[in-house]
Structures are given as C-alpha cells and as structure tokens.
Amino acid sequence: MFLAGGTNLVDLMKLDVMTPDVLVDVRRLISAQIEDLPDGGLRIGAGMTNSELAADRRIRSRYPVLSQAILAGASGQLRNVATVGGNLLQRTRCVYFYDTSTPCNKREPGTGCSALDGCNKDHAILGASRYCVATHPSDMAVAMTALDAIVRIQGPGGQREIPLTELYRLPGEEPQRDTTLEHAELITAIDLPPSRFSAHSKYRKVRERASYAFALVSVAAALRLRDGVVADARIALGGVAHRPWRAERAEDALRGRPAVEESFRAAASAELAEAVPLRDNAYKVPLAGNVMTRTLLDLAEAR
Amino acid sequence: MTTIIERRAIGESADRRDGPQKVTGTAAYAYEHRFTNPLYLFPVQSEVARGRVVRIDASAAEALPGVIAVLTHENAPRLADASDRELAILQASDVAFRGQYVAAAIAETLEIAREAASLVRVSYDEEPHDSQLRADRDDLYAPAVVNPGYQTDTEEGDFDRAFSSAAVKLDATYTTPMEHNNPMEPHTTVAVWEAGDLTLYESTQGPHTVAGVLAQVFGLDRDRVRIIAPYVGGGFGSKVLHANTILAVMAAQLVQGRLVKFALTRQQMFSGVGYRTPTIQRIRLGATRDGRLTATSHDVIEQTAKTKEFAEQAAVPTRTMYATQSRRTTHRLAALDVPVPSWMRAPGEAPGMFALESAMDEMAINCGLDPIEFRIRNEPAFDGATGLPYSSRNLVACLREGARRFGWAGRDARPRTSQQGRWLIGSGVAASTFPAIRLPGSMARISYAGDGRYIVEIGATDIGTGTWTSLTQIAADALATGMRDIDLRIGDTKLPEASVAGGSSGVTSWGSAIFEAARVFRDRYGNRPSEGDQAQAATPENPEANRYAMYAFGACFAQARVDADTGEVRIPRMTGVFAAGKIINPKTARSQIIGGMTMGLGMALHEESLVDGRFGHVLNHDFATYHIPANADAGQFDIAWIDEEDTHVNPMGSKGIGEIGIVGSSAAIANAVYHATGIRVRDLPITPAKLVR
Numbered sequence: 002m003f004l005a006g007g008t009n010l011v012d013l014m015k016l017d018v019m020t021p022d023v024l025v026d027v028r029r030l031i032s033a034q035i036e037d038l039p040d041g042g043l044r045i046g047a048g049m050t051n052s053e054l055a056a057d058r059r060i061r062s063r064y065p066v067l068s069q070a071i072l073a074g075a076s077g078q079l080r081n082v083a084t085v086g087g088n089l090l091q092r093t094r095c096v097y098f099y100d101t102s103t104p105c106n107k108r109e110p111g112t113g114c115s116a117l118d119g120c121n122k123d124h125a126i127l128g129a130s131r132y133c134v135a136t137h138p139s140d141m142a143v144a145m146t147a148l149d150a151i152v153r154i155q156g157p158g159g160q161r162e163i164p165l166t167e168l169y170r171l172p173g174e175e176p177q178r179d180t181t182l183e184h185a186e187l188i189t190a191i192d193l194p195p196s197r198f199s200a201h202s203k204y205r206k207v208r209e210r211a212s213y214a215f216a217l218v219s220v221a222a223a224l225r226l227r228d229g230v231v232a233d234a235r236i237a238l239g240g241v242a243h244r245p246w247r248a249e250r251a252e253d254a255l256r257g258r259p260a261v262e263e264s265f266r267a268a269a270s271a272e273l274a275e276a277v278p279l280r281d282n283a284y285k286v287p288l289a290g291n292v293m294t295r296t297l298l299d300l301a302e303a304r
Numbered sequence: 305m306t307t308i309i310e311r312r313a314i315g316e317s318a319d320r321r322d323g324p325q326k327v328t329g330t331a332a333y334a335y336e337h338r339f340t341n342p343l344y345l346f347p348v349q350s351e352v353a354r355g356r357v358v359r360i361d362a363s364a365a366e367a368l369p370g371v372i373a374v375l376t377h378e379n380a381p382r383l384a385d386a387s388d389r390e391l392a393i394l395q396a397s398d399v400a401f402r403g404q405y406v407a408a409a410i411a412e413t414l415e416i417a418r419e420a421a422s423l424v425r426v427s428y429d430e431e432p433h434d435s436q437l438r439a440d441r442d443d444l445y446a447p448a449v450v451n452p453g454y455q456t457d458t459e460e461g462d463f464d465r466a467f468s469s470a471a472v473k474l475d476a477t478y479t480t481p482m483e484h485n486n487p488m489e490p491h492t493t494v495a496v497w498e499a500g501d502l503t504l505y506e507s508t509q510g511p512h513t514v515a516g517v518l519a520q521v522f523g524l525d526r527d528r529v530r531i532i533a534p535y536v537g538g539g540f541g542s543k544v545l546h547a548n549t550i551l552a553v554m555a556a557q558l559v560q561g562r563l564v565k566f567a568l569t570r571q572q573m574f575s576g577v578g579y580r581t582p583t584i585q586r587i588r589l590g591a592t593r594d595g596r597l598t599a600t601s602h603d604v605i606e607q608t609a610k611t612k613e614f615a616e617q618a619a620v621p622t623r624t625m626y627a628t629q630s631r632r633t634t635h636r637l638a639a640l641d642v643p644v645p646s647w648m649r650a651p652g653e654a655p656g657m658f659a660l661e662s663a664m665d666e667m668a669i670n671c672g673l674d675p676i677e678f679r680i681r682n683e684p685a686f687d688g689a690t691g692l693p694y695s696s697r698n699l700v701a702c703l704r705e706g707a708r709r710f711g712w713a714g715r716d717a718r719p720r721t722s723q724q725g726r727w728l729i730g731s732g733v734a735a736s737t738f739p740a741i742r743l744p745g746s747m748a749r750i751s752y753a754g755d756g757r758y759i760v761e762i763g764a765t766d767i768g769t770g771t772w773t774s775l776t777q778i779a780a781d782a783l784a785t786g787m788r789d790i791d792l793r794i795g796d797t798k799l800p801e802a803s804v805a806g807g808s809s810g811v812t813s814w815g816s817a818i819f820e821a822a823r824v825f826r827d828r829y830g831n832r833p834s835e836g837d838q839a840q841a842a843t844p845e846n847p848e849a850n851r852y853a854m855y856a857f858g859a860c861f862a863q864a865r866v867d868a869d870t871g872e873v874r875i876p877r878m879t880g881v882f883a884a885g886k887i888i889n890p891k892t893a894r895s896q897i898i899g900g901m902t903m904g905l906g907m908a909l910h911e912e913s914l915v916d917g918r919f920g921h922v923l924n925h926d927f928a929t930y931h932i933p934a935n936a937d938a939g940q941f942d943i944a945w946i947d948e949e950d951t952h953v954n955p956m957g958s959k960g961i962g963e964i965g966i967v968g969s970s971a972a973i974a975n976a977v978y979h980a981t982g983i984r985v986r987d988l989p990i991t992p993a994k995l996v997r
Contacts (some may be wrong), residue, residue, distance in 0.1 A: 016571075017422055096914070096923040102351040102402075103919055119916045120923055122993060207870045209991055210910055211936035215928070217992060284993035291869040291996065295726070 003027045003187055005048060005084040008075070009091040017101050018092075018108055031086065031189050035059065041195030044153075047086030047188045051141065052077070054085055064193060066202035066221045070144035073206040076213050086188040089142050089152070089168070092179065093135035093243075094215050096120065106132045107176040114176075122281035123217070126273075126289070128242040133176030134279060136240050137169065138215050143239035144204055146247050147221035149194050156186040165191070169244030176243070198225035198233065201303070205296045206239070207288060216240040218289045224260070224300040231255045231264065234297070236272075241289055248272045251293065260301040262294060269293035309819070313777035313787050314956055317891035321772045321792075322535065331535045334492040334507040335567050342494070342563040343372060345555050346417035347548075348407035348424045349575065350399045353920030354433035354641040357397040357406055357426055365420035370412040373558055374424060377406070381557045383550075384523025389611040390644045391521055393547045394554065399428065400611045401643045402435070402921040403575025405547060410555050410564065433641040435920035437607040439477075439584045444605060444636040450617040451651055452807075458623055460688065461630030466599035470590025474667045478587065478659035478986045482913040483580040484573065484922070485648045486932065487767075489537025491577050492567040493552035497560055502553065503530045509539040510804030512745075512763050515797045517545050518553060534795035536767040536805075540903075541647030542578045543767070544804055574925035578646025579913065581606040581616050585659040595671040597628040597682050602660065608637045609644040616645065617652035620689070621737055621967075622660050624855065627684035641920060647806060649903060650963035653738055654970070658907070661734035661971030662986065665978070674717065675733055675975070676703045687853030695852035695952035698883030699735055702859035702946055706733070706881040709942055710861040719982035727865040727874075730980025736858035736882070736968030740812065740950075740959040743803035746843040748817035750783070750825045754835035758783055759791045760821075763799040764814045769962060770892030771810060777888055778815040778956060782822035784831075800840060808856075808960025811888055812953060817843040819955045848952040856959040858882035860901065860968040864976035871995030873909055873977055876939040882964060883946035886957035890945070893961050898941045900965020906933045907966065908973035912989050 002021035004010055005028055013019040032046025035057055043059060054060060055071035075083065097103045097115035104112035116124050116134050124134040142165070150165040168180050182188075193199075202223035208214035219239035225232040234255045236248035251272035258264035269290040276286045325331035350357075362374035373379075380394035393405045409420035446456050467473065494505040502524060508514050511531035519526040536543065552566040568577070583606050590599030602619040619633035648654070668678035680700050686693050707713065715731060716722070722729040751759040760779040766772045771794060780787045793799055803813045825839035848854075861879040866872070880901050887893045910931035913922045924930045949957035970988060977995070978984045985994050 094928060096929055099926075099929075100923060102921075103916075103923075115916070115918075119918065120914045123929075207872060207992060210931050210934050211874060213934045213936075214931060281993075284996050288870060288992065288996045295869045 005087040006050070006082040008079050008083040009087065013092060016099060018099060027187060031187070038192065043193045045085055045191045045193065047084060047190055049085050051080040051083045051085065051088055055080065062200065063196040064148055064199050064202065066147060066199065066204045066223060067141065067144040069204035070140040070221060073204060074140040085191060088139055089188060090180065091139055094138045095124065095135040098135060107135060110177045118280070120281060121279040124279055124282050125242045126276040126278050126282060126285045127246055128171045129277065130172045130174065132174055133172035133243065135172070135176065135243060137242070137244050139245065140204070140206060140216060140219060140239060143219055143237045143245040144221040145191060146245035147223060147235040147237035148199055149235070151192040151194070152188055153190040153192060154182065154186050155189045156183060166247050172243045199223045201225070201300060203296055203300055205292055207292055218285055218292055220292045220296045222296045222300060224297060226260050226301065229260055231258050231260050236293065238289060241285060248293070262298055265294040265297040266290065309781055309955060310784065311781050313780040314886060314888050316777065316889065318773050318777055318787060318889055320770055320892060321776060322766070333489055333535050333537055334494055334505045334533065335565060337494065337505050339494065339563050339565070342565045343410050343412065343559060344414040344417040345552055345564050345566040346409050346414070346421040347405045347551060347572070348421050348426065350402055350404040350406045352399055352428045352430040353402035353435055355399050355428045355430040357399060358429045359427040360407055361425040362407065365409055365423040368416060368420050368423065370416040371420045372410040372412070374420065375408045375410065375554060375558065381554050383521050385520050391547055391550050393550055401609065401641055402919060403643060405551055408551055408555060410559060433920050435640050435642050435915060436917040437582050437584070437605070437638055437640065439605050441638050444638055447613060447615040447635065447637055450615040450620065450635050454617050454620050457634045459632050463599050463601050463630040463632040466630040467588055467590040467601070470598050471593045472591045472670050474587070474589045474663055474670055476587055476663055476666060476986060478585045478662055480583045480655040480658055480988045482582045482915065483648060483907065483911045484913050484930065485540040485542035485578060486573060487538030487540055487542065490568045490570065490573055491543060491546065491548050493549045494563055494565045495552045495556035496563045497553070497556040501528050502556070503532070505532050506549065507536050507543055508533050508545065509536065509543045509765060509767050509806055511765055511795065511797045512801045513804050514545050514549065521550065522553060522557070529797070531797045532795065533765045536765055539767045539805070540649040541651065541806060544806065546577045548577060570927060571925045574913065574922040576643050578644065578648065580648035580651065580655065581608070581645040583616070583618050583655045585618060585656070587659055587663040589663055589667045591667060591671055595673045595678050595681050597626055599630050600626065600628040601632040602656070603634045605636050605638070607640050607642060607645065609642050610639045612644045614645045616655070618656035620652050621656045623689035624687050624853070625660060625735065625737060626682040628682070631688060649900070650738060650967050653963065653967040654907065657734070657736065657967045658970045658974070658988065661968055662974050665732065665975040666984065676707055676712065679703060679735060690853050692851065692853040695848065695854045696883070696948055696950040697855065697857060698946045698948055699857040699859070702857055702881040702883050703733070703735070705944060705946060706859040706861050706879050709881065709944060710879040712861065719979050726868045728868050728980040730864050730976045730978065731861065732864065732972045732975025732979055733859060733861050734968040734971035734975060736860055736964050738808055738856050738960065738964040738967055740854035740856060740885070740953045741807040741809040742816065742843065742846055742849070742954065743807065743809045743813045744843060746802045746813050746817040747800035747840055748814070748821040749800045749838065749840035750821045751838040752829070752833040752835055753791065756785065757789050757791060758785065759793065760818060761793045761799045762802050762814055762817060763797055764794045764802040764810060765805050766794060767805050769896055770889060771805070773892060774811055774888045775814060775818065779818050779822070782819045808962040808964065811956065811958055812960060813843050815956050816954045817841060820844050846954070852952050854953050854959070856882065856884035856961070856964050858964050858968060860972040862972040862976040864973060864980045866977060866980045866995060871992035873990055875905055875937070875973060877942065878939065878969070878972070879942040880965065881944045881946060882961070883948045884961045884964060885948050885950040885953055885959035887945050888956060888958055894943050896961055897943050897965040900963065901941060901969045902933055902938050904966040904969020905937065905973060907988060908970035909989050
C-alpha cells in the first residue's frame, strides 16, 4: 500500500482498520509541483501538500472554490502534511468503519452495514445501497469534482487518465472498493481543465462546529451568467454520498433559467428528488437544498 | 468566623507558580517521570455488552517476543476486597458492559503490548443486553439517595393542586445526552510493586483517596501505598479511581519489581472512566399572572449501571433556586448493562440547570415578563432545600451586573427579530448555582525552615486549576508572610492526608486546614519560630453550616448567531458574572470560569456520546466524532465577580469556582438560540439538524 502524508492511513493502522503488509513511501516518487498546461489548465502533482495547493496564487485566482474547500478541511497541522493524492483517497469517517468491534461491509465484506439501521446522522442520502451508507469525507475532492478534474494514474501497465467522477464509485454490492483504481495503481497528478468560469466559484461547508469537523453537507459551485440568465453551472455536493456528488440534474435544470432564488431552489429540488434519508439524517435533505440555493444565489449576486 | 486575617496575597492575580514548567514542558505528568526499564500494559476490552467469557486464547499473544504475560480472569491476582463491582475486574468470567476489561497484555514496549492485546482471542457466551435509556420503561426505581447524599424526592406544599389551578403554566420535557469528561491528559497509572510496597505515579484528583481504596482492594497496609501526582492534566470528575488503575496495579503485582506504564487511549476513555448519565427531565411550573411561582416540579429520569449505582442529583438545584408555594422533585433510575456513570463537572447542576433555566425562560415568556425580571420576582428569602437562610446570595446582583455588562437593556423580547445578512441574532440569560462544599479529612502541616521560610505540606493535588498557586497565597496570608517565603508541597501521599479535588471543595477544605495549622503554629511558636518548629491541624468542622445554606451563584449571558439557511450556531460572546465569595486568584479563577463556560458551550452545541443499542458502547469515541468546542467556537468572554466575602463558609471568605462556570452556560445558549430563531430546542446538543427547516 502507498503511504504519503499518512494523516489518515496511520490512524487506520493504529486502530487495526487497515493492516497493510507492505508500505511504499511515495513522497519522493511523485511530483509536488503545479505545472501550467499548454491549454491553460493546471497539472497538480499528487505529492503536493494540501497547504501548498490552497496557497498557490493560480489556484486562488482561477479556481477559488478549490482553495476554499481545502482550507475548510482538517487543521493547519494536518494540511501541512496531507498530500493531494492522499486527500482524494482518504477513507470514510463512518464510526462503524472505524470500530473493528462492529460489523462493516466496507472494512470486512459480508459482515453487514451497521449504519443502515444504526447511528447514521452523518451518512448518505444519495446513491447509497443496503450494503453501505457511508459518505466520502473530502472537501478538496468535492471542489475538484465540480471543476471537471482529470486524474492521472500510473499503473504497472502504463499511464491512464480518467475524470475524477470516474475515480470514485457508489457502494453497490462492493463497498470495500472506494475507487476504480486497480492494484498497484498510483495517482501521480490531477489536471484542472482551463478555467472558463471557475474563477466565479465558491465552496460552502456546513459543520457542527466552527472548525476541525467534517462536513454535514458541503457545496462546490461555479456559475456562468449571461444577462441575468444561467448560461452554465458546475455543482458538486459533499457529505451526501459515497463519492463527491456531481449535481448534474441541478446543472441541467439551471441552464437557461433566470439567476433567481426560485430557479436555484428548483434546481436543488431536482437534484434531491431521489434522496433517501435514513433514521437520523433526514435533515440533510433540506440542508443540502438550502445550501445549494444559498451558494448559487451568493454567486449570482456577486457577479 | 472568629479569626480576622489581613488578606494580602489572597485576591492577587498571582502568576501560576508552575507556569514556567508547564509552558516549557518540564512539568512531569504521570507518564513522564524518569523511569528505568518500564513495562507497558494494553487492555483487551469486551466486545459484548452482557454475558460471559467462555474461552480466552492468549497463545498467539504470549508467543510474541517481548510479551511478559497476558492477564485474564483465569490468572489475575485475586483482590482482597472485590465488593466494589466497578473495580473488581478479572475476578470472574462475567461481562457487565461492552468495553469491560477482559484481559491485558504486559510487554517490553507499548507497541508490542498493543499488538499482543490485538492477538488475544476471546469467546463469549453473549446474553441479551439493555443499554439505552428511555422514559417509558416499567423498571425505573427510586434510589435511596442521590449523589452525594441528597434526598431522592422532596415535596413542599400541594404541588398537584397548585399546578392545576395556576393562571400561567408550563409543562415541558428536556433531555441531555450521555457526555464524557475527556480531560486533555488521558488516565494514566505507572505502578511498581516491590517488596510489599506499592508506588503509583497517578493522574488523579485524589491521591489519598486512591491510596485508601487500593490498600483495601489489594489488602495492603495503607502506609505501604504511595501515590505521586504533582501535576494532573484535568479530571472534571473522571479521575478519582476507576478500573484502569486496578488493572495497572494487578500487572505490577504480577511482575513484581518492574514498573508498569498504562495510559488510556482517547478511545478507551469512552468506557470505564465515568461519564455523565443521559437525563430526561420533565419540568412543570405554575405561576400567578404577575409571574410569581406557585407550583414547581422537576422529575428526572437517568441511567445507572447494574453493577454499581450512581444517581445524578439533577433536580437538586431546583430545591434552592426560586421561591415557590409548592415544589416537588424526584429522581428515578434505569439500571442498564453499561459502564458506571459518575461525576462530570457539576454533576446534578449542569444538566439540571439546563432544564430549569430553559423552563424559566419559557415561563417568563408565558408570563409576558423579561426573563431577568421573572427571576428577580421569584427570589427566595431562604433556602427551600434546608429552610435555612443563605450565608450570602447575590444572584440578583449577578443578573443586574451581567445585564449591564452584556447590554441587555432595550432587548426586544420577540424571537427572530434581529438579523444581519443570513445570521439570525439572539440573546439569552440563565442563572447558575453551585453549593459551597467543605469535605472533611484534610490535614496541613507547617514547618519553619529558618530564614523566614515556611514549608507547607498537604497531600492535595492540582488538576490544572491553579492549586499550586492558590494554596501558596492562602498559606502566605495565614502565616502573615509573603508568597516567596512559602514552600508548598502537594501531590504526594507522603504528605498529610487531603480530600479529593472535587465538588469545587479544594480551596475551602485544604485552605481551611492550612489556616487552622497556621493558627496552631502561631499559638505554639508565636511570630519568631525556631528552625524545625512544626504544627499540623485538620480541616475544622464548620458550625456555621448548621445555621446557613451556602451556595455560589452566577448569571450567564450569551449572544447566539444562527445561520438562517443551515442552522449553524455560533456564540460570538458570553458574559458571566459570579458571586462566589472572595476570589483567591482572579487570574486563575478567570481561566477556570472561561473553561467552565466553554464546556457549557460544548454541552449546549456539541457534546453527545452516541450509543447504538444493538452494541451497547459509545461509537463516536474520538475527537473527530465526539465534538468539543474548537478555538473558533469560543468567542469573547467577559467575566466579572460580585464583590462578596463570605466568612461563614471559610476563613478565606471564598466559595468554590471549579464547577459553577459550566452551570447555566448551556441554558443561556439554548435561550439565545430560541430568541434568535423562535425554535425552542429542549434536547441537547443544539445541532444544525435540529434547526434546519
């Protein structure tokens, strides 16, 4: 197993949640730089720390949603150590996944999902299965999902590139697999496509305390307006699903609509129409709707 | 009291004597003393909540190089006294709660011990368990007394009649969740058992208490047990004595002559070192149209463990807070298959006053009165709990001074009337109280060291509150000398006996002993003692306690900002005004109060131990998922004291301040959230989930 910053993996090893036989420290194998791409995009080395990425001037000016998302996560100390690749691959914070004395299909396939009928206030409302209702914890990945990021992967058979949305998977019957990575594949970089309207973007994270908490719900959004009408939108949600949730239904519902609260609320409702709340997390449906609406409205009013 | 002492050091904002050691990391906490060749302990905890261990296979663990032994109920030392079932671990195969110690690995390194513990295979005969508190149980019972010895139920006047005929009424149920103390320093024992002598470096609030219990449990002479605890990183009630210490001593007994180190992980601190019981509290208030209480009742349902009873006294503050023509208070318990609940900062007052002070806010609204005015109208002439007059009671002064400092005047009482951007803004107030407790059993010894210097010895402990400094101040005034001439010695059972650092009783109990010893010393040796002159005295009984009811009071104000879209709550500022007698050291006292009010903020907004009834243990057993306030959650604190000096309580004129800060803080915030949003949250914590619409 690959080790970079170790801010999640080492914790999981201490708790016997993950017990790799071999650790390969990849910090010197992968780039820790940002490169400008010929098409105007950026290539982010997967070994870069979260702090360095959030502070980069190009990120702050051209993709502010990404910088805001990173700074909304963890603590300064953790961001100084955690890498971009590791952030993408961090495991769920489901309390049952972390507790080896309880059943968990993600940790031990076939044992059952304890959260399905247990304490699930933090769990998924979209795209879950009866095998797993966990959420992905990353803030950074939510912003990258909205930004159409491309993941560059090095494997034994060579290099490949996939959209970030295809890196993650829904739990289905195999919740032990967070991603579509194959054995021995390593994320080397993340490409951000050239910025068309991502400079007009925003990240909003809702959490139970003012800092150092995972999102109950978060929204990454970018908006392109023309004459008071939504020309295009990119929206992703965090804290609601097994993967950062690209809100394509909401995006579709918005294109060509006036940039007013009613449109945003209707778009949010379209996205959340298929939400399936559990015992303790029904609040996430109105919360996600409100946060999407407010974030888009803020972007519309800021232009 | 009779002695009038000039107070020169008392009342000074003296710097902490241990400040330089603390900030340079040289103050040795229990785990950090220099030890040679220690062993390490790591426990195996039960993965069932009720049943029996049928088989333990420790062969893989024992085969690991570096493992000294694996303790189980089959080979553990037999205890001389196993009557306290919380402490009687590894004596039998039965399991009483999930997380109970069923084995422990002793090894040359912590890593080996931890690995070995993970290799121990335990088979259980599991029985159905019951680990969740509900109000609709048919097996609730009334304990004989509630902590520490209060009457379980009280009845004054005819509550039912008064309530049914009251012009204005409230009948509401409030709940508080299970909460865990979580001091910064984990519970730690470093134990060595050598030639019949047992020595512990222990993170404890009561070194002598621990020595006494260990002597009894292990069948040792009390003077062969020594506890060393110069610095303790917080306790909040959870560090008196729990099974973790017993386990470490058992290991030390087994390996004779070698030190055994055992510090709990954060996760392990969520089972077996106490917690605050969840509470379900029904409050009924009846009043006249002009807002005078005619009927008050407070009925509390809580949990305890089947193995050992702890009854939190949540309704007790209702017996003293307000004047009322009739009053009923009751406590009922459900005995569950859970770890034993215990003291957590202001047991009783913290959850009880959340309910009462929320209810007082609701009732003020029902009466159409300002909540401060409503409280003032119901200010009692005497203590309803005892019928005695108060030695001092300055709640009204606290409310008025707090209102002035906070800027309460002109507040629009209607909820949801103030907004800045998407922030709904509100303000709330609540009263606080905590009894002024004096524990017996402390002894102070004063010796003259020559050159004007005095050695003052008492086996008290500083759990982070500033005892090193405050007792030095008290000794200086008691001996009419300067602080620099006092060589204070605490934190060791080689020193004279001292009561536990709990119940906000330390300064009263220990300080009174020091005052008494100083009086005896001066009576015997005058003002020109010779080197080696020595006197000691115990904390005297206080005859005033039979004549007066003694409590500290306070008023807590909070401003709340609630995001209209998300229900996120932020508390930008709080004001706390306290009437707690003479403040020995305003600087360390301010820190304690800020800490208490912040803990109340955590109680209001964050803290909740989640138990899944199918498993029976706390799931969110780490700081990623059990939230306590982060720095960004704690806004501005304005702390002030009412000038009060109550020599009925003790010769210093002080009351305790360790706990009153948390009392009232959660209700003030809940009341402010109501004022901001119009949503009354009666179930703590107040999370976005409960406010988002």
